[in-house]
Amino acid sequence: xxxVTQIPAALSVPEGExxxxxxxxxxxxxxxxxxxxQDPGKGLTSLLLIQxxxxxxxxxxxxxxxxxxxxxxxxxxxxxxxGDSATYLCAVKTDSWGKFQFGAGTQVVVTP
Amino acid sequence: xxxxxxxxxxxxxxxGEKVFLECVQDMDHENMFWYxxxxxxxxxxxxxxxxxxxxxxxxxxxxxxxxxEKKERFSLILESASxxxxxxxxxxSSGPPGLAGGPREQYFGPGTxxxxx
Numbered sequence: 220x221x222x223v224t225q226i227p228a229a230l231s232v233p234e235g236e237x238x239x240x241x242x243x244x245x246x247x248x249x250x251x252x253x254x255x256x257q258d259p260g261k262g263l264t265s266l267l268l269i270q271x272x273x274x275x276x277x278x279x280x281x282x283x284x285x286x287x288x289x290x291x292x293x294x295x296x297x298x299x300x301x302g303d304s305a306t307y308l309c310a311v312k313t314d315s316w317g318k319f320q321f322g323a324g325t326q327v328v329v330t331p
Numbered sequence: 332x333x334x335x336x337x338x339x340x341x342x343x344x345x346x347g348e349k350v351f352l353e354c355v356q357d358m359d360h361e362n363m364f365w366y367x368x369x370x371x372x373x374x375x376x377x378x379x380x381x382x383x384x385x386x387x388x389x390x391x392x393x394x395x396x397x398x399x400e401k402k403e404r405f406s407l408i409l410e411s412a413s414x415x416x417x418x419x420x421x422x423x424s425s426g427p428p429g430l431a432g433g434p435r436e437q438y439f440g441p442g443t444x445x446x447x448x
Contacts, residue, residue, distance in 0.1 A: 227395060246364070247413070251372060253437065255439075260419075260442070261441060261442065262335075262421055262439040262440050262441040262442045263421065263423075263437075263439040264439070265436050265437070265438065265439075268436050308374070308438070310374075318389075319364075319376075319437060320375070321366075321373050321374040322373060323371065323372065323373035324368075324373060
């Protein structure tokens with residue numbers, strides 16, 4: 220069974236520093252990988268989706284890389300801001316229709 | 332923009348009550364999902380549906396059932412609520428698979444925080 224791990228569980232950085240969030244998965248046979256942001260008490264907002272054939276995906280200050288062979292993805296957030304404080308989750312798509320397996324998330328605090 | 336709505340943001344029910352959680356999406360998506368989210372455990376899939384009147388068990392279906400009578404609506408039912416079902420419930424939807432299975436993002440609703448006393 221696919222297992223998705225996110226380390227660390229929590230992270231605190233001063234404003235302006237770059238954020239590096241890690242996601243690892245045990246089975247490299249994935250269809251794609253999606254990164255989400257979750258604010259306290261809210262639903263999940265999609266940030267980036269990387270197809271299994273891609274190596275990276277970028278959107279503004281966000282960049283996500285994917286190394287299927289080693290079972291890893293990294294989300295980079297450049298020049299962090301207090302508004303980036305949230306929990307970030309990664310999820311891998313495990314079947315051709317749409318079933319995802321989620322990591323437990325990394326809680327990020329960006330201090331002014 | 333894709334919109335996934337859930338019938339309640341907060342719900343308080345008593346042990347033994349029958350509870351209905353409703354989810355509606357407006358993008359004509361085939362796939363719909365119900366998750367629960369608990370601290371330290373992340374999101375766990377309860378049930379999902381690939382089409383109308385079709386349902387599949389996820390990782391933790393015990394104590395739950397679902398209904399999908401219309402494409403846009405997916406309901407989660409707690410037949411007899413128990414305190415261990417106190418949780419945040421999240422509904423999601425996604426379109427059919429494209430070439431090579433993607434990209435088909437999941438879109439989430441705002442969540443329902445259910446408390447069973």
